[in-house]
Amino acid sequence: MAIRKLALVTFSIFFFSQAFAQRIDEGGLKQLNFYQDSLKHLGSTFINDANDLVRKNANYQFIKTLVAALKTPNSFLFPFDSVKTITLTRSPDDRFRIFSWHVANDDGSYRFYGAIQANSTGPLKLYGLEDYTPLLKSPEDSVTDNRKWFGAQYYTIIPVGSTNPYYVLLGWKGNNDQSTKKVIEVLSFKNDRPVFGMPVFNGNGRKRKRIVFEYARQASMLLKYIPSQHLIVFDNLSPADKKTKDKPETYGPDLTYDGYRLIGEQWSYVDNLDMRNIPNEEDANYIDPRATIVPVKATTPIKKKKVQ
Structure with a gap:
C-alpha cells in the first residue's frame, strides 16, 4: 500500500x-x-x-x-x-491557493502574513492578508475581510456547498511563549473579494463564525479533516488541574475527541467520538518548529469541557 x-x-x-x-x-x-x-x-x-x-x-x-x-x-x-x-495550500477545485507564513517576535508571539492568489488566465489577482488579530476582541463572532484577517498558517482547505459555496480552512495560529492556538476558519467570496467568517458552526445552542482553540505551548493538538465522514475531528482540551480551568495556557489533550460534522451546508458539534472508527489518514497539521512537543495529560479526573 x-x-x-x-x-x-x-x-x-x-x-x-x-x-x-x-x-x-x-x-x-x-x-x-x-x-x-x-x-x-x-x-x-x-x-x-x-x-x-x-x-x-x-x-x-x-x-x-x-x-x-x-x-x-x-x-x-x-x-x-x-x-x-511558508505553507502553500491549493483549493481542491483549483479556484485559488493561499500562501501563509509567520514571523516570530522576540517576546515569543507571532505575526502572520499571507496572500490569496486566484486562478486567473489574465492579469494577476492577488489579495494580501493583513493580520488584525490583536484588535479582534471576539474572533468567534466576527466577519472580516482580507485587511482584518485573523492570521493563521493554513494546511487544509475544505470546499463546501454548491449554491452558496464556501471553504473551511484548518490552520495553526501560534500565540505566545505560554500557549498555542489553532483555528477552523471560513473563507467565502463576495463580489469577487475574500470574506472570512460565517455562522456555520452549531454547538450547544450557540452558532459561531469560526472556531478557535488555545492550549499549552508544550502540547500537541490534533485538528484534521476526515473526507469520508465529512468530519473535522480534534482533541478535547482540558486543564492539567481543575484549579486552572480559567487558564487556557494550561490546557492539553485529555485523550478524548470531539468534532464538527457537515450536515447540509452547516457543521454540527459532536462529542465523544470513537476514534477506532476514524480512518488513519495522514495528519498534515502544522506545528511550531520552535516548540517542544510534549502531550499534556490531566493529573486528576476532569469533567469534559463542552464547546459553548
Missing part, C-alpha cells in the same frame, strides 16, 4: 510539473526559478535569524519578491516547492 501511494504521488508530481512546464514559457520558468531561490534564502532568514530587525527586513523583502514572482504569466501553476518556510 505504501509503495502504491508513493508511486501515485511521484506520478502526480511528474504530471503536474510537465503540465505547468508546457504552459509557462522557458523565460518565465527561468524567472520563477530565480525568484524561488531568492524566496528560499529570505524565508530561511526570517525564520532562523536571531536578530528581530533582520527577520522583519527579510520578511518585507520576501513579500516584495513574492508579488513580483506572481506577476509572471501562469505563475499559478508554479509550485514554489523549494520554499519550505
